[in-house]
Amino acid sequence: MHGDSLKLLSKMNPECIDMVFADPPYFLSNDGITCNSGRMVSVNKGEWDKIGNNSPNVEEKHRFNRKWIKLCKRILKPNGSIWISGTLHNIYSIGMALEQEGFKIINNITWQKTNPPPNLACRCFTHSTETILWAQKADKKAHHYFNYELMKEQNGGKQMKDVWLGSLTKPSEKKAGKHPTQKPEYLLERIVQASTKENDIILDPFCGSGTTGVVAKRLGRRFIGIDTEEEYLTICKKRLETESNGEKEL
Template identity: 75%
Template sequence: MDRFFPRTVTPYYETKNEMLLLGDTFELLKKMKKESVDVIFADPPYFLSNDGITCKSGKMESVNKGSWDKVDSLVDKHKFNRQWIRACYKVLKLNGSIWISGTLHNIYSIGMALEQEGFKIINNITWQKNNPPPNLACKCFTHSTETILWAQKADKKAKHLFNYQLMKEQNGGKQMKDVWSGNLTAKSEKFAGKHPTQKPEYLLTRILEASTLPGMVVLDPFCGSSTTGVAAKRLGRLYIGIDNEEDYINISKTRLETILP
């Protein structure tokens, strides 16, 4: 796999087509080669760790994910989002695109940050979960969706890739809509270990099929358990994953070693 970083940066795990890096996302993106990736998928912290409770497998659980999912103020949250999105702009190719997943806790800040940092939003995808956990407080509607923003550089010369015909074929010959439905992550996809916000493989498969071609480079700056990497490997894309939690990087490594292209 081509070098995307100076030799002072040592990957935690590397093969011909995959690279996992353990460390601070901001510091590693600063060192990454300019305009070196074709597509970015990011599932950043949602900042919903507020000491509340949720329902999981019929049991009450804390919504707290960890220190990485907490923020002191709205100002700090937006500063965080602008900082990492700015860093992604630098490493993304002119004709590349970025996908960002989030909930109401963070997605509105992300949308504003994208435009402030030189991006133009292409689509606002609504991922509808067929089997969401119930709302225990019973004071609002059950939270059953997440938003995925798809954006490109707001440059007149930028032309993002969209595999329109493939998406149409997968949708029975009709234009695919911006509402996607499906179940939460299957237990079979969690064999390598537990990650609190692991995305289902079908979701990342569609994203990469829609916006990449074989051999293109996919970056996930908050890779977690690397569902992005699993989809990329199956589809013949190159993958770079970054995370600051060694446990999650090890889950990623196990999954990538198990998956066949």
């Protein structure tokens, strides 16, 4: 769906979604620089990474996070769960917003990147991790689904830990077009397999280039994606068509 997540989420039926994966704006677009493929590039992502025409202050960011998280709670089934990805720029607000809006955090996953971009300023440690919070409704009657046995099997017969090691998104996953914060498919495969069953409905309110949708389709789940940028939805559709046609990404 093309549009504002806040508006579209408010129109959805309550308690209709099994799982939400959200990779919300990090609000990094502050005219700074970073490194991409060995080149110095702007950190600016686009107008969608701002509130209004300016980078937001702390209060504005937190209000935004509380709004969309509250709307996601309304549409989640009683036993549903939500996953939210972020960095130090927004994850602390996300964590507080989850608790304020009636969620209980199940896990704090650390995604450690094996090939992070170098730190150009050389005044701090290289930023090589992102945090993914997994939460359920803070209700004693809520019982989130967790495929413990599959996760243990994928981890060589041992309990899977909350630190996940892996590379950044492969170039082959960006053949349909590039998105500045595209998540790798293996990351979403683990999340979807761990917390949903076949035919469950997964919602991504900031779906970007559609990694959540591609993985949902591959694993026999149903998918709803929302984004404000038509350009990214076009990429998402191309990737879903490729997945439907059984074309393998190398």
